[in-house]
Amino acid sequence: MARMKFLCDAERCIECNGCVTACKNENEVPWGVNRRRVVTINDGVVGAEKSISVACMHCSDAPCMAVCPVDCFYRTDDGVVLHDKDLCIGCGYCFYACPFGAPQFPQAGAFGLRGKMDKCTFCAGGPEVDKSEAEFKKYGRNRLAEGKLPACAEMCSTKALLGGDGDVVADIYRERVLRRGKGSEVWGWGTAYGPGAPGAKPPAQPARKS
Amino acid sequence: MKKLLIAIAALGLVAGCGESEQVVVYKQGKYQGKPDTRSWDNEQPVAELRGGSWKKGDRANWEEQIKNRQLAQHEHRRIYQ
Numbered sequence: 443m444a445r446m447k448f449l450c451d452a453e454r455c456i457e458c459n460g461c462v463t464a465c466k467n468e469n470e471v472p473w474g475v476n477r478r479r480v481v482t483i484n485d486g487v488v489g490a491e492k493s494i495s496v497a498c499m500h501c502s503d504a505p506c507m508a509v510c511p512v513d514c515f516y517r518t519d520d521g522v523v524l525h526d527k528d529l530c531i532g533c534g535y536c537f538y539a540c541p542f543g544a545p546q547f548p549q550a551g552a553f554g555l556r557g558k559m560d561k562c563t564f565c566a567g568g569p570e571v572d573k574s575e576a577e578f579k580k581y582g583r584n585r586l587a588e589g590k591l592p593a594c595a596e597m598c599s600t601k602a603l604l605g606g607d608g609d610v611v612a613d614i615y616r617e618r619v620l621r622r623g624k625g626s627e628v629w630g631w632g633t634a635y636g637p638g639a640p641g642a643k644p645p646a647q648p649a650r651k652s
Numbered sequence: 653m654k655k656l657l658i659a660i661a662a663l664g665l666v667a668g669c670g671e672s673e674q675v676v677v678y679k680q681g682k683y684q685g686k687p688d689t690r691s692w693d694n695e696q697p698v699a700e701l702r703g704g705s706w707k708k709g710d711r712a713n714w715e716e717q718i719k720n721r722q723l724a725q726h727e728h729r730r731i732y733q
Binding site: 570573 | 681682683684685686687688689690691693694696697704705706711714715717718719721722723725726727728729
């Protein structure tokens with residue numbers, strides 16, 4: 443069973459913001475809402491500058507889902523975290539809970555109005571009839587229903603941003619790391635060493651000396 | 653009757669001595685919104701959209717198609733095969 447994830451290769455990201463633009467264009471995201479953005483650390487430091495593209499990470503145990511007072515979040519069979527905008531009350535709890543700052547709130551109205559939450563849908567639309575006008579207006583394009591991957595990942599010019607089943611993108615990333623011999627520091631066990639045999643667990647940590 | 657009243661009064665007096673759980677036990681909420689159709693429950697897109705092909709409702713078929721799409725992101729495999 444697929445678990446849809448994004449994986450951004452910091453060794454490849456050139457901070458072109460092509461993913462941000464692709465997302466904006468594909469989903470016609472309103473002004474002031476950024477479903478995806480590129481974050482750069484050590485900006486301007488020669489040799490130490492790294493960028494990664496960040497959006498909703500479609501967490502397996504999503505904190506937004508846990509804190510939502512109206513329970514408007516759900517996870518699809520592919521592991522994509524989506525929400526129902528008809529139910530969202532725009533309280534902003536999900537924004538405080540999310541470690542990635544993924545939930546966005548349109549603020550175009552009068553009196554500092556905070557609208558209903560908007561976030562990356564992994565280009566999977568939302569709880570409306572697939573590929574319908576209503577779905578597009580509320581959630582954007584449903585590319586998964588068209589047999590495609592998210593526009594940001596497919597548009598990435600250096601293929602730094604990978605999108606798809608966690609195991610598949612981790613395999614791609616691992617092969618790159620092995621070929622170039624660096625850049626494996628950031629990601630976890632499964633990404634670094636593969637899924638292994640079914641049911642296999644990573645080795646236990648050695649006991650610390652007191 | 654008097655004994656019964658005494659027993660009820662005694663029960664009333666000890667009612668505050670119960671020890672109830674003070675720690676909030678978190679319960680995962682249940683999704684309250686509208687149901688969503690699954691990606692593979694759609695007709696395959698028209699050829700111009702280049703979305704691949706699968707049978708409506710056939711999950712394995714759709715997953716195979718989307719996996720091919722994922723592997724297309726792997727330029728090492730694309731170039732060296």
